[in-house]
Each structure stands twice: as structure tokens, then as C-alpha cells.
Amino acid sequence: MKFGFWNLGFGIWNFLILCAAFLAGCTQQTTPPVQTANNTLDKMKIVDLTHDFSRETVYWVTAKEFELDTVFAGVTEQGFYYTANDITTAEHGGTHIDAPIHFAEGKLTVDQIPLESLMGAAIKIDVSEKALQDPDYLISVDDIDRWEQEENTPIPDGSIVLFYTGHSTYYPDKKKYLGTEQRGEEALDSLHFPGISPEAAQWLIDNRNIKAVGLDTPSLDYGQSKNFKTHVILLSENVPGFENLANLEQLPASGFQVIALPMKIKGGSGGPLRMIAIMNP
Amino acid sequence: MKFGFWNLGFGIWNFLILCAAFLAGCTQQTTPPVQTANNTLDKMKIVDLTHDFSRETVYWVTAKEFELDTVFAGVTEQGFYYTANDITTAEHGGTHIDAPIHFAEGKLTVDQIPLESLMGAAIKIDVSEKALQDPDYLISVDDIDRWEQEENTPIPDGSIVLFYTGHSTYYPDKKKYLGTEQRGEEALDSLHFPGISPEAAQWLIDNRNIKAVGLDTPSLDYGQSKNFKTHVILLSENVPGFENLANLEQLPASGFQVIALPMKIKGGSGGPLRMIAIMNP
Numbered sequence: 001m002k003f004g005f006w007n008l009g010f011g012i013w014n015f016l017i018l019c020a021a022f023l024a025g026c027t028q029q030t031t032p033p034v035q036t037a038n039n040t041l042d043k044m045k046i047v048d049l050t051h052d053f054s055r056e057t058v059y060w061v062t063a064k065e066f067e068l069d070t071v072f073a074g075v076t077e078q079g080f081y082y083t084a085n086d087i088t089t090a091e092h093g094g095t096h097i098d099a100p101i102h103f104a105e106g107k108l109t110v111d112q113i114p115l116e117s118l119m120g121a122a123i124k125i126d127v128s129e130k131a132l133q134d135p136d137y138l139i140s141v142d143d144i145d146r147w148e149q150e151e152n153t154p155i156p157d158g159s160i161v162l163f164y165t166g167h168s169t170y171y172p173d174k175k176k177y178l179g180t181e182q183r184g185e186e187a188l189d190s191l192h193f194p195g196i197s198p199e200a201a202q203w204l205i206d207n208r209n210i211k212a213v214g215l216d217t218p219s220l221d222y223g224q225s226k227n228f229k230t231h232v233i234l235l236s237e238n239v240p241g242f243e244n245l246a247n248l249e250q251l252p253a254s255g256f257q258v259i260a261l262p263m264k265i266k267g268g269s270g271g272p273l274r275m276i277a278i279m280n281p
Numbered sequence: 282m283k284f285g286f287w288n289l290g291f292g293i294w295n296f297l298i299l300c301a302a303f304l305a306g307c308t309q310q311t312t313p314p315v316q317t318a319n320n321t322l323d324k325m326k327i328v329d330l331t332h333d334f335s336r337e338t339v340y341w342v343t344a345k346e347f348e349l350d351t352v353f354a355g356v357t358e359q360g361f362y363y364t365a366n367d368i369t370t371a372e373h374g375g376t377h378i379d380a381p382i383h384f385a386e387g388k389l390t391v392d393q394i395p396l397e398s399l400m401g402a403a404i405k406i407d408v409s410e411k412a413l414q415d416p417d418y419l420i421s422v423d424d425i426d427r428w429e430q431e432e433n434t435p436i437p438d439g440s441i442v443l444f445y446t447g448h449s450t451y452y453p454d455k456k457k458y459l460g461t462e463q464r465g466e467e468a469l470d471s472l473h474f475p476g477i478s479p480e481a482a483q484w485l486i487d488n489r490n491i492k493a494v495g496l497d498t499p500s501l502d503y504g505q506s507k508n509f510k511t512h513v514i515l516l517s518e519n520v521p522g523f524e525n526l527a528n529l530e531q532l533p534a535s536g537f538q539v540i541a542l543p544m545k546i547k548g549g550s551g552g553p554l555r556m557i558a559i560m561n562p
Contacts, residue, residue: 041538041559042401042439042492052392054547064352064367068546071345071371080513081386083550086345088369090352095545105362111333115557120323158323211323232361257322261542261555264376265349266335269364274542274555276396278322 045279049214049258050095051246053272056172058218058244059093061180061187066093091270097262098220098241102269103231108238110268115261117211117240122258122277123147123159124251127194128166135179136224137194139163139215141203151254157209160258164248165194168216171246179223195222198229205237212260214242214275242275255280326560330495330539331376332527334553337453339499339525340374342461342468347374372551378543379501379522383550384512389519391549398492398521399541403558404428404440405532408475409447416460417505418475420444420496422484432535438490441539445529446475449497452527460504476503479510486518493541495523495556523556536561 051057057066066089073083091110092098100107125147131137143163148154155161170176179192194217201220204210213220213234220241221230234241242260257278263271332338338347347370354364372391373379381388406428412418424444429435436442451457460473475498482501485491494501494515501522502511515522523541538559544552 040401041540042397046396046400048396048545050545052545052547053549063365068548078508080384080509082384082509083382083386084344084371084373085546085550086369086371087546087549087552088367090365090367092365101364103361103363105364115327115329116323119327227359228361228363259322259540259542261540261557263544263553264329264331264333264555265366265368266333268334268349268368269366271368272544272553274545276542 041278044281047247047250047277047279049242049245049247049275049277050273051171051244053087053089053094057094058172058174058177059090060218061178061183061191062185063090063093064088065090089272091265091268091272092243095242095244095246095273095275096270097260097273098231098235098243098270099268100235100238100240102235103228104235107235108240109266110262110271111264111266113240113262118260118262120211120257121156121159122162122256123151123155123254124162124164124248126164126253128164131165131167131194135192135194136222137165138197138222139165139194139200140197141200144200144203147253155204155208155210159208159210160212160214160260161204161210162242162245162248162251162258163196163213163215164251165216166249167193168244168246168248171216171244178218191223193217193219193223195225196220196230198233201230201233205233205239210239212240212242214245214260216245216248218244242273245275251277252279322559325562328528328531328558328560330523330526330528330556330558331554332452332525334368334370334375338375339453339455339458340371341499342459342464342472343466344371344374345369346371370553372546372549372553373524376523376525376527376554376556377551378541378554379512379516379524379551380549381516381519381521383516384509385516385519388516389521390547391543391552392545392547394521394543399543401492401538402437402440403443403537403539404432404436404535405443405445405529407445407534409445412446412448412475416473416475417503418446419478419503420446420475420481421478422481425481425484428534436485436489436491440489440491441493441495441541442485442491443523443526443529443532443539444477444494444496445532446496446498447530448474449525449527449529452497452525459499472504474498474500474504476506477501477511479514482511482514486514486520491520493521493523495526495541497526497529499525523554526556532558533560
């Protein structure tokens with residue numbers, strides 16, 4: 001019996017061309033990512049979202065600042081060069097992570113946060129136009145809504161959400177970035193920088209499924225906050241925060257992934273963070 | 282004029298099927314990895330190669346050990362829970378990176394190491410069978426050669442090379458892992474743990490193109506080294522080292538990538554490192 005398919009004027013020669021065309025389309029798809037140029041980590045475009053740690057690093061006005069003590073630097077008796085330092089820092093200074101326990105008793109310490117929560121697809125919500133006009137700017141539900149309208153999608157499940165206020169351009173000028181060069185309790189009322197409104201934080205928890213949040217200011221809550229309600233809302237739900245991020249201006253609104261690897265301090269409430277973004281090919 | 286292509290018995294209907302088939306093959310290829318299951322970072326199997334930092338963390342016998350001072354832990358006057366700590370550490374303790382400048386004057390400090398050198402395809406050379414029999418074991422050119430024979434390939438260009446000695450199973454038992462529980466200068470002669478022989482380090486520099494090396498002992502050089510020649514050879518060529526790695530037993534000989542993100546200490550000779558491996562799909 002002659003198979004009906006061929007009766008449609010579809011000869012064996014054409015069928016072979018069809019197969020070849022299909023396979024040509026498939027080839028790269030079936031090759032593991034590591035062997036295709038655009039998918040290897042070492043060939044992707046990387047952006048470092050981290051400020052370095054030095055005497056200039058911005059800390060909370062009541063927190064211990066970064067210190068580096070040189071133990072040795074020079075040529076040893078045995079004839080080789082050697083240098084090493086000791087460091088001291090508050091967990092919460094410079095580019096760092098807030099672990100859930102920082103403001104939520106019994107929640108995850110920094111070493112307990114699953115790595116899966118700290119890496120993966122991310123988005124950037126740019127509020128810099130308004131936040132650069134107003135050092136007390138509160139990121140709103142409207143700001144999130146505008147991103148979703150412009151991107152024509154809800155924030156995808158499992159996203160890491162970054163807010164770009166533009167204030168990283170002031171870093172490490174404490175007067176401009178924190179609102180004051182003073183230190184100590186008496187400086188607390190002079191803190192002025194944007195943060196995430198408690199309403200926006202609660203909206204994200206109630207309506208979207210996010211892994212973590214981050215921004216380019218010293219705190220998830222704005223400078224004038226006294227009750228740190230945004231911290232409490234997010235960290236109580238085991239959603240960690242990334243603070244004092246750098247180079248967010250280099251990121252698009254979507255189409256990138258981030259990797260946030262904090263120092264693994266046992267029982268820590270946070271700690272120094274090295275965070276990078278990887279552009280999707 | 283009728284176009285000759287159609288004269289080959291290749292009607293417009295068949296041409297459209299051909300196009301559809303090709304596009305079906307292409308579809309996933311043109312979709313960014315973030316939307317395909319196997320290519321997203323957040324869906325890949327991850328291994329944490331990092332020991333945590335605590336009072337138990339293993340340091341060089343002459344180095345300052347890890348300290349955590351609790352600044353506050355409890356409910357504040359305003360009624361919310363809060364906790365934060367200060368930390369002190371030598372750059373070189375626990376899971377950490379040796380920046381090139383550590384043993385090579387004028388070479389890269391930890392903040393200057395390009396991120397591209399710290400991530401990408403990696404291999405594991407397992408020397409545990411011999412190294413667990415001999416605490417003074419020196420990893421040799423033969424060990425590297427054996428990996429290349431077994432994998433049937435030279436170490437690929439741009440690899441990060443990890444050596445698994447099995448000694449991480451002793452961590453943090455200082456007597457077993459370092460060879461001594463003593464501290465200070467007088468303990469230096471009692472250090473016993475495996476390292477990379479200067480000959481193997483030089484062979485890698487001369488014959489292969491590697492980005493970085495790492496192992497699960499306290500030092501690139503073995504415990505009895507007095508001249509730290511392996512450090513000098515590798516770091517002089519701006520090849521950083523990862524020390525006191527964890528969980529290498531969970532890695533295959535090849536087919537994985539690593540991401541090593543150190544604390545970004547300006548001018549640092551090294552520092553706390555969070556390092557992970559990602560299995561190729």
C-alpha cells in the first residue's frame with residue numbers, strides 16, 4: 001500500500017530536505033550550554049554590582065566602619081615577597097546583605113539562606129527620575145505597576161527585584177548619599193535617602209512571588225524611617241535585602257540574571273556581599 | 282520569468298512546510314536562556330564549596346582568628362526585633378582567596394582580579410587516594426597527567442583547576458586538618474597537610490592556560506613548605522588560589538562551572554570567599 005502522505009505531492013526528496021532543515025534548526029538546542037559560545041558563564045557580559053571595602057565605605061551612622069590593618073608587607077627573611085591584612089567590619093555596611101533574622105526573630109541567618117534564593121532571573125525598576133529630585137522618595141506600588149505596564153508582564157515568579165534610585169552616583173559622598181557626614185545617634189534624624197515604601201513591600205509579598213530585593217541606597221527603608229517597617233515586612237517573609245548596590249545604571253529593565261554571594265557568617269544577621277549581574281545572551 | 286527553484290518539483294506549499302519545520306527547530310534556540318528550563322541559573326544544581334565562618338573556622342597558626350561581636354539582639358524600644366554583629370578576621374582564613382599580591386609584589390589585589398578569572402568551566406583532579414595516606418602529600422605532574430589520560434583531553438583552555446585531597450573531611454578538626462592544635466610561630470614546624478608541588482604549579486603555568494586553582498587544604502603549598510614556592514609561581518603569573526574549599530567530593534571530574542566571589546577589599550591580599558559550583562545540565 002502506498003502511504004497517503006506521499007500522495008500529497010510530497011516526494012521523498014522533499015521529505016529529506018525537510019528533515020535536514022529541521023535538524024539545522026535543532027542542532028544548537030541539543031548541545032549542552034557549556035559548549036555553545038553564548039551560554040558559558042565565562043563568555044557572558046558581567047556587571048559587578050559591588051562597591052569595594054575601604055576607609056571610604058559608607059556605613060550606618062551608628063555602625064562600626066571598615067578597618068584594614070596590615071600585618072606584613074615586604075620581603076621576608078627567606079627572600080620572597082609577602083603581604084597580608086586583618087579586617088574589621090560591621091555586618092551591615094558597604095554592599096551587603098540583610099539576612100531575614102536582621103529584623104525578624106527566628107528567621108534565616110545569612111549562612112542559612114538557600115543559594116537558590118540568591119541567584120537567578122532579575123528585573124530592574126528605575127525610579128531615578130523621581131528619586132533624584134527627592135532624597136526622601138518612597139518607592140511606590142505605582143512604580144512597580146509602571147514597570148509591569150512597560151514590560152507588558154507581571155513580575156515573573158521567582159524574580160530578584162532591583163530598584164535603581166540613581167543615588168549610587170553620590171557614593172561614597174556621605175553628605176549626598178546618607179544626607180549627613182555626622183556619625184552617632186545624633187545623626188539619625190539627618191538621614192535622607194530613598195527607600196521602598198511599606199505599601200510597596202507588602203504589595204510585593206501579597207501579589208508577587210519574589211526571591212529577594214535590592215537597591216542602591218543604604219537601606220530598604222528610606223532615611224527618615226523610624227520603624228523600619230519595609231525591613232520587617234520583607235524579612236519576616238524570608239525575603240533577603242541587598243543594600244548599597246553599585247552600577248545598576250548598567251542594567252536593562254529585564255533580560256539578566258544576578259548572583260549574590262554573601263560571606264558565610266554562621267548565625268550572621270547579614271554580611272559583606274559580592275553581587276554580579278550576567279546579561280542574557 | 283518563472284524562478285528555477287520551483288521547477289525542481291518544489292511547490293510553494295512544500296516551501297511553506299519547510300519554513301515551518303525550520304522555525305520549529307529554531308524556536309527555543311532564539312528564546313533567551315532565562316526562559317528555558319535547563320539554562321536558568323536558578324534551576325541548575327548548585328554545590329556550595331564554602332565552609333562557614335565561626336569560632337571553629339581554621340586559620341593559619343599565626344593569623345588572627347574569626348571573631349563575631351553581637352552589637353544588639355532583641356526587641357527594640359520601638360517594638361520591633363533587631364540584631365546585628367561586628368566581625369573581625371584575617372584575610373587568609375576559612376574558605377578564602379589568595380590574590381596575586383599575597384606573594385607577588387605589584388601583582389593584582391583582590392579587588393582588581395577580573396570577575397572573568399573567577400568564574401567559568403572548571404575541572405576536579407582527585408588525589409584523595411594518595412593524599413589521605415600521606416599528610417605531606419605533594420600533588421604532582423603525574424596526577425595532572427592521569428586526569429588528562431582518564432578524561433582523554435588536555436585541561437581545556439581557561440579552566441579553573443580544583444584539587445581534591447579529601448582532607449576537607451577532617452575540617453574543622455585542627456589536629457587532623459592542620460597537623461596541630463597549637464598556635465603561634467612554634468606551631469609552624471608541626472603543620473602537616475597536602476599541597477601542590479612547585480613542579481606541578483610550574484608545569485601548569487608552562488603547558489596549560491588556567492584561570493585559577495583551588496584545593497581543600499589550608500594552603501596551595503603543603504604544610505612543611507618553608508619557601509611557599511607554589512604560591513610564588515602561581516601568584517606571580519596572576520593566577521589566584523582558593524583555599525580551604527568544601528564539598529569537592531560532590532563534584533565530577535569535569536562538566537561543571539564555578540563562581541568564586543570574594544569580598545571586595547580595596548588593596549586586599551585576599552579575603553573571605555563564597556564559592557559555588559554549578560553542574561552542567
